Structure formats: structure tokens, C-alpha cells
Amino acid sequence: MNGQPNSKPWTLTVKKGSRLRLRLINSSGSTFFRISIDGLKFSVIEVDGNRVKPIEGQNVIVPTSARYDVLVDVPDSGSYTIHAAALGDDKQCLGVIHTDDAQVTVNDKRPTFDGVTVDFRSLQALNPSGFGRKVDRVYDVLLSGKMKKYEWMMNNHYWPEPFAGPHPEKTYLDIQQGEVVQLRMINRSPMSHPMHLHGHTFRVLGSADDDFAPIMDTVWVPKGETVTIEFLANNPGMWAYHCHNIWHLAVGMMQPVRYVVDERELLRQ
Ligand SMILES: [Cu+2]
Structure with a gap:
């Protein structure tokens, strides 16, 4: 994640109470990622740079080359591991968000993804997107x-x-x-x-x-x-x-x- 290996994961330090906007970019050659953050919900607000009606979830499927923008609230002090798990494989890459008053701890256990999954089929454009024309x-x-x-x-x-x-x-x-x-x-x-x-x-x-x-x-x-x-x-x-x-x-x-x-x-x- 962001060029860092799991042994020394990419780390973001924030203040307690922050609201973050993360752009999840799948720049892999062939992997689909299912992405979640331990203990934090997020809402998807954009896909490929286009606004969508905000939708909450616990994990999001980001296919190869797609970009999903999410808002994440960090209400409490702590260390929160970001998991990007490869679909069809048992591997994952890791990152960490932590508040400046908390130690960085990494949870390297692959999550079970029990919560609500967001993927393209969950999304609606923020504004009407039709062309107001018949199909040619x-x-x-x-x-x-x-x-x-x-x-x-x-x-x-x-x-x-x-x-x-x-x-x-x-x-x-x-x-x-x-x-x-x-x-x-x-x-x-x-x-x-x-x-x-x-x-x-x-x-x-x-x-x-x-x-x-x-x-x-x-x-x-x-x-x-x-x-x-x-x-x-x-x-x-x-x-x-x-x-x-x-x-x-x-x-x-x-x-x-x-x-x-x-x-x-x-x-x-
Ligand atoms: Cu193909």
C-alpha cells in the first residue's frame, strides 16, 4: 500500500475527531481488492472521480484500475489497520491510520468481511445522469x-x-x-x-x-x-x-x- 511492504506498512497519523477523505486506487495489474478499516465505517462518495449518493459500508470491492473515494471518521483515539485483501487469494496488503496519542499497532489477520459490502451495484449517481435522449x-x-x-x-x-x-x-x-x-x-x-x-x-x-x-x-x-x-x-x-x-x-x-x-x-x- 503506497509502496510500503506489510512488514513496514504505510502509516497515516491524524488527530482524534478527524474526518478523512481517502482515495482508494487499484493500480494493480490483475487483482481485485476488498478493502476495510478495522473498527471504522466509511462512506463511498465518488467512483472514478464522479460523485455518488454517499453510501455507508464496512468494506468496498475495488476492481483493477477503479478509484473509490471514501470519507472516514476517526472519533476515538486508537490505531486502525487498513486491509486490502486480494479476491480469490488469501493475501492482503496493509496500512495503518492512528491518532497522534496512540501507538501504531498492526493487525495482520485477514478480516472476515461480515459487514455491508459496497460495490458498483450499490451505487447511485448524486445527480440525474441520463442524456434525456433515446438510444441510437x-x-x-x-x-x-x-x-x-x-x-x-x-x-x-x-x-x-x-x-x-x-x-x-x-x-x-x-x-x-x-x-x-x-x-x-x-x-x-x-x-x-x-x-x-x-x-x-x-x-x-x-x-x-x-x-x-x-x-x-x-x-x-x-x-x-x-x-x-x-x-x-x-x-x-x-x-x-x-x-x-x-x-x-x-x-x-x-x-x-x-x-x-x-x-x-x-x-x-
Ligand atoms: Cu479480462
């Missing part, structure tokens, strides 16, 4: 692969090989400037994938109230599940759209989104 284009994006052969694909395609078969143009997801686009990610693989789109933020649909769909730039698609994202095409270019597990990306789990400047759109501005 929907693409299905099939996430597939096999652990044994270590192949991971989007729409049965390994980037950058040209798309095999009668539709080589499917190497890219072609869209038009100004469109509202939905990408429906269907995960038929035995792993979860942290999916990231460059150049845009997107709404993650499927919560209790899609008027307040949370805004992110990375969302994980659990194995066997489908997650739909929606964005406004307001930034022409060829944008990487890929799994953020670096090993999956390295074997080609990418399908760029591509669009050019629309001159009619420019004239309207």
Missing part, C-alpha cells in the same frame, strides 16, 4: 475465453488480428458522433473482467433507478453476468475499449470504439 445504437459485446488455453476475447476476436469471417470491420465497434450508445457486455467466461473505455465516462445501467445510474470509466462484469453501459459519443477518435486485467489485455482482449468528426455535427454547434 446498441452493441452486444461477448466476453469469452478459457483459463486453460489462456485465451480471452471480445466478440470472439483477439486484438489486433483482423476479424475472421465475413465482417472484418468488426475489428472495431463503429459509431457516429453525437449518438447515445449502449454496450451490453455478456460475460460467458469463467472469470470476472474489469472493463474500461478510454475517452469517455459511461453510465452503468441496471440499478434500482437508472435515472441515477452511476457514472464510471471502469466497471467489472462478474462471471456469467451481463452489464450494460451507456455513453454519449462526444469525443471523436479511436478509443481503446478493453479488459483492464493486464494479462487478458496482453493476449488481445480489446475491441476499440471508433468514430470520426461529423461535419454536420460541427455545423450545428
Whole structure:
């Protein structure tokens, strides 16, 4: 955590009664972290730099490349260990928050995570996030692969090989400037994938109230599940759209989104 090993953990000294804002940044190549702080609740207030309705929890799942901002109150003197536990593994990394009147003590026991878990499915945007427009284009994006052969694909395609078969143009997801686009990610693989789109933020649909769909730039698609994202095409270019597990990306789990400047759109501005 913050470059420090567990034997000499990163330590933050605060005054009793402090309110802290911590930005939890998962900069790993392939690990999902479940993060908690012994004895302290927190509330999630932002995801990937976008405000959400504050939501309290005892732990939060932060997938590869995601950023979660949390508020933490430290009402009493003490030493509080931060645990970032790798999912699917028994390892964790540690940090410590302590008040200036208390000794640093490190609890290196992995927590059991009994309390309320916050993840992307718990979140709602602080303000209405819809575009107030109908959807112009929907693409299905099939996430597939096999652990044994270590192949991971989007729409049965390994980037950058040209798309095999009668539709080589499917190497890219072609869209038009100004469109509202939905990408429906269907995960038929035995792993979860942290999916990231460059150049845009997107709404993650499927919560209790899609008027307040949370805004992110990375969302994980659990194995066997489908997650739909929606964005406004307001930034022409060829944008990487890929799994953020670096090993999956390295074997080609990418399908760029591509669009050019629309001159009619420019004239309207
Ligand atoms: Cu992946």
C-alpha cells in the first residue's frame, strides 16, 4: 500500500475527531481488492472521480484500475489497520491510520468481511445522469475465453488480428458522433473482467433507478453476468475499449470504439 511492504506498512497519523477523505486506487495489474478499516465505517462518495449518493459500508470491492473515494471518521483515539485483501487469494496488503496519542499497532489477520459490502451495484449517481435522449445504437459485446488455453476475447476476436469471417470491420465497434450508445457486455467466461473505455465516462445501467445510474470509466462484469453501459459519443477518435486485467489485455482482449468528426455535427454547434 503506497509502496510500503506489510512488514513496514504505510502509516497515516491524524488527530482524534478527524474526518478523512481517502482515495482508494487499484493500480494493480490483475487483482481485485476488498478493502476495510478495522473498527471504522466509511462512506463511498465518488467512483472514478464522479460523485455518488454517499453510501455507508464496512468494506468496498475495488476492481483493477477503479478509484473509490471514501470519507472516514476517526472519533476515538486508537490505531486502525487498513486491509486490502486480494479476491480469490488469501493475501492482503496493509496500512495503518492512528491518532497522534496512540501507538501504531498492526493487525495482520485477514478480516472476515461480515459487514455491508459496497460495490458498483450499490451505487447511485448524486445527480440525474441520463442524456434525456433515446438510444441510437446498441452493441452486444461477448466476453469469452478459457483459463486453460489462456485465451480471452471480445466478440470472439483477439486484438489486433483482423476479424475472421465475413465482417472484418468488426475489428472495431463503429459509431457516429453525437449518438447515445449502449454496450451490453455478456460475460460467458469463467472469470470476472474489469472493463474500461478510454475517452469517455459511461453510465452503468441496471440499478434500482437508472435515472441515477452511476457514472464510471471502469466497471467489472462478474462471471456469467451481463452489464450494460451507456455513453454519449462526444469525443471523436479511436478509443481503446478493453479488459483492464493486464494479462487478458496482453493476449488481445480489446475491441476499440471508433468514430470520426461529423461535419454536420460541427455545423450545428
Ligand atoms: Cu479480462
